[in-house]
Amino acid sequence: METGMMEQITPLIVITGPTASGKTSLAIKLAKKFGGEIICADSRTVYRDMDIGTAKPTLMERQGVAHWGLDLVEPGQLFSAADFKEYATKEIAEIRDRGNIPFLVGGTGLYIDGIIFNFSFANRSDGRYRQQLEGMSIEDLHKYCVNNNMSLPENKYNKRYVIRAIERGTQNVVKNASIQENTIVVGIATERDELTNRVTQRTEQLLINNVVDEATYLGNKYGWRSEAMTGNVYPIINQYIRGKIDYSTMVQQMIASDRQLAKRQMTWLRRNPHIMWCDLYSAEHYLSQILARLVNP
Structure with a gap:
């Protein structure tokens, strides 16, 4: 790294966007070129053994770039946004x-926001809060989970x-109005048809x-009711394994599930006015210019 790089506080590069938008491959490419290390901001890839279904970067993809935030806990363990922020x-x-x-890279909005807005988390497990939840209908509870980026059991x-x-999954959050200094946040915008493809x-x-x-291995080892197994594609595959749906239906439901996830992620991310949205090509060009000036001022 050039000495000029060390004379200033190195910025945090944040690349976010919906699932399957290409943000991970872009981050790896830029990190290799400009001397970066990647922290994965994904609420599923923190779990050990859950490699394929979470689309965790493979060992080959990670080659040459240090990756952090992967395989932190077992699927049966709890890992909150507050835990991620500390880590x-x-x-x-x-x-x-x-x-x-x-590089902070991922689509879990609460993980991203916790860092860039410097959230202060406090648990909300008091009796009054539980009474409030118990007074809600099951439909309203489902909406609450969707709006707050929480996985349903x-x-x-x-x-x-x-x-x-x-x-x-709920914390009482105190956040700053503006993002932390030396933070550059780029979101990958993808046309609907392209994202579906x-x-x-x-x-x-x-x-x-x-x-x-x-x-099948994860279900046998950790149990299908493990919190980590209730999200992503695993419940759909469980239905297929149990003979409740056929192979074709499983595939279509997996695609639909990821599309719904992308929609929820975008609903969360669009609330953040500090994200600069652009397509993959423009994001690479924009960030390359910034990073080149950092490395060779």
């Missing part, structure tokens, strides 16, 4: 100390299970990579 803040500081550029029509999931291609690749075998 990622420490990693960002250490990456800067090594003279490298920190497998038994999503059991009110007690849904309330427990909300209590686990990318989601379809990724689903096909998951199946080629034997995601059904992975799901």
Whole structure:
């Protein structure tokens, strides 16, 4: 790294966007070229063993670029946005100390916001909060989960299970009005048809990579009711394994699930006025110019 790079506080480069938008491959390309390290901001890839179904970057893809935020806990363990903030803040500081550029990359909006707005988290498990939840209908509880980027439990029509999931995932958040200094946030904007094609291609690749075998292994090891197994494609594959749906239906439901996830992610991310939205090509050009000036001032 050039000495000029060390004379200023290295900015945090944030690349976000919906699932299958191409943000991970872009971040890897830029990190390799400009001396960066990547922190994955994804609420599913924090789990060990869940590699294929979460579209975790492969060992080959990670080659040449240090990746952080992967395989932090087992699927049965809880890992909150507050946990991620504590972890990622420490990693960002250490990456800067090594003279490298920190990249925060992912589509979990609460993880991203917790860092760039410097959230202060406090648990909300008091009795009054539970009474409020118990007074809501199951439909309103579902809407609450969607609006707050929370995963529904497998038994999503059991009110007690849904309330427990909300209590686990809810924090009382205090945030700053503006993002932290030395932070550049880019969102990957993708046309609907293109995103559908990318989601379809990724689903096909998951199946080629034997995601059904992975799901079977995870279900047997951790149980299908494990919180980590209630999201992503795993519940759909469970239905296929149990003979409730056929293969074709499973594939279509997996595609639809990822499209719905992308929609929820965009609903969350669009609330942030500090994100600069652009397509993959424009994002690469824009960030390359910024990073080139940092490395060679």
